[in-house]
Amino acid sequence: MTRIASDTERACVSSYHLEMGKTYLSQALSHHQKSYPQQWMAGFSYTEVLVAVFLIAISLVPVLNALQSGIRGSEIHTTEAAHRNRLTSRMEEILARPFIELEQEADAVAGPATIVDTYSDASGTDGRCLVYLSRYDGDNADSDNNPFTDTDDGLLWVKVEIDGTHNAIESLTSR
Numbered sequence: 459m460t461r462i463a464s465d466t467e468r469a470c471v472s473s474y475h476l477e478m479g480k481t482y483l484s485q486a487l488s489h490h491q492k493s494y495p496q497q498w499m500a501g502f503s504y505t506e507v508l509v510a511v512f513l514i515a516i517s518l519v520p521v522l523n524a525l526q527s528g529i530r531g532s533e534i535h536t537t538e539a540a541h542r543n544r545l546t547s548r549m550e551e552i553l554a555r556p557f558i559e560l561e562q563e564a565d566a567v568a569g570p571a572t573i574v575d576t577y578s579d580a581s582g583t584d585g586r587c588l589v590y591l592s593r594y595d596g597d598n599a600d601s602d603n604n605p606f607t608d609t610d611d612g613l614l615w616v617k618v619e620i621d622g623t624h625n626a627i628e629s630l631t632s633r
Contacts, residue, residue, distance in 0.1 A: 541625040564591040586621040
């Protein structure tokens with residue numbers, strides 16, 4: 459049969475374990491102090507601090523370059539998105555005009571390399587939108603593979619570009 463320990467017996471056992479723990483802890487600390495003198499436990503040495511500062515300084519250069527590239531990329535993206543929106547908007551404005559009006563402008567210009575001043579931004583404008591109009595050879599009936607010779611009736615080529623950039627949109631429109 460199992461006997462239940464009284465409160466007095468439990469207190470004696472607990473105090474015995476407490477004393478044993480204290481003894482063990484004091485022995486461990488005295489051994490630790492003998493093995494490792496106090497001077498080694500004071501903190502970081504001057505050399506360790508210099509090495510850490512040197513490593514941080516070396517790693518900051520690539521980190522700052524990466525941040526700079528990210529900021530520059532964000533600025534480029536903003537500019538490109540603004541150009542794309544301007545091009546799309548101008549193309550929609552031109553294609554919304556009556557076909558006959560566009561056809562008359564295409565006949566008035568010398569060819570696909572001539573800027574149509576009527577629809578383009580004023581000269582000297584920053585980020586100027588340039589518009590080109592021309593009749594278009596969609597069926598290539600003359601077999602010369604030039605889309606601007608022997609043009610088809612009722613088919614126009616429209617190009618909108620930002621002056622001085624690689625941004626451009628081209629479209630065909632018909633009656």
